[in-house]
Amino acid sequence: DTEVTQTPKHLVMGMTNKKSLKCEQHMGHRAMYWYKQKAKKPPELMFVYSYEKLSINESVPSRFSPECPNSSLLNLHLHALQPEDSALYLCASSQKFEETQYFGPGTRLLVL
Amino acid sequence: GESVGLHLPTLSVQEGDNSIINCAYSNSASDYFIWYKQESGKGPQFIIDIRSNMDKRQGQRVTVLLNKTVKHLSLQIAATQPGDSAVYFCAFFRGGNQFYFGTGTSLTVIP
Numbered sequence: 001d002t003e004v005t006q007t008p009k010h011l012v013m014g015m016t017n018k019k020s021l022k023c024e025q026h027m028g029h030r031a032m033y034w035y036k037q038k039a040k041k042p043p044e045l046m047f048v049y050s051y052e053k054l055s056i057n058e059s060v061p062s063r064f065s066p067e068c069p070n071s072s073l074l075n076l077h078l079h080a081l082q083p084e085d086s087a088l089y090l091c092a093s094s095q096k097f098e099e100t101q102y103f104g105p106g107t108r109l110l111v112l
Numbered sequence: 113g114e115s116v117g118l119h120l121p122t123l124s125v126q127e128g129d130n131s132i133i134n135c136a137y138s139n140s141a142s143d144y145f146i147w148y149k150q151e152s153g154k155g156p157q158f159i160i161d162i163r164s165n166m167d168k169r170q171g172q173r174v175t176v177l178l179n180k181t182v183k184h185l186s187l188q189i190a191a192t193q194p195g196d197s198a199v200y201f202c203a204f205f206r207g208g209n210q211f212y213f214g215t216g217t218s219l220t221v222i223p
Contacts, residue, residue, distance in 0.1 A: 040216075042214060042216055044213075090155050098205050100161055101146075103157070103158075104155050105153075105154055105155045
């Protein structure tokens with residue numbers, strides 16, 4: 001299994017909603033990542049988990065809250081988002097940090 | 113500052129021709145480079161990588177060249193096919209916790 005899966009594929013939420021994005025991998029990778037990607041732009045790193053511990057937070061607003069329940073799962077909890085947070089949210093994993101990252105298909109988020 | 117730039121934001125090639133996508137980086141401490149392909153509506157897909165102790169690496173129809181003297185990375189795609197149409201990103205690690213994506217080149221293959 002060389003796949004990173006993400007759910008849901010699409011999400012529409014209001015600014016007062018709370019929702020969560022989920023990511024799963026069964027490759028035994030110990031590093032997992034969240035990225036945000038706007039149209040026609042490269043992915044921007046948000047968070048890195050290494051061995052289930054948060055190792056990088058790229059100054060992301062607190063309305064985004066990551067969670068790594070175990071080595072295979074990564075969540076991104078969303079609360080009180082703004083319309084400018086609308087984007088494609090990508091999850092990735094790698095054997096360890098500084099190894100090749102493998103990406104999921106992303107969740108396309110629209111905040112109204 | 114750090115920059116990972118691409119010389120051409122868009123590239124159009126005829127089907128069957130070879131494609132060359134370029135990427136420049138500014139920090140000589142960079143030691144691991146990756147090329148990704150991103151098709152519309154999908155996540156980036158790993159194509160090929162190269163470490164700083166190498167100058168060239170070949171895969172299936174793709175070759176990555178690294179010129180550390182001028183801090184330049186290129187991706188060559190042989191016999192380009194319509195399925196190669198996508199945005200291509202270079203990315204690199206610079207030790208520690210630093211990982212960067214380039215701005216991307218949009219490749220269009222003309223049948």
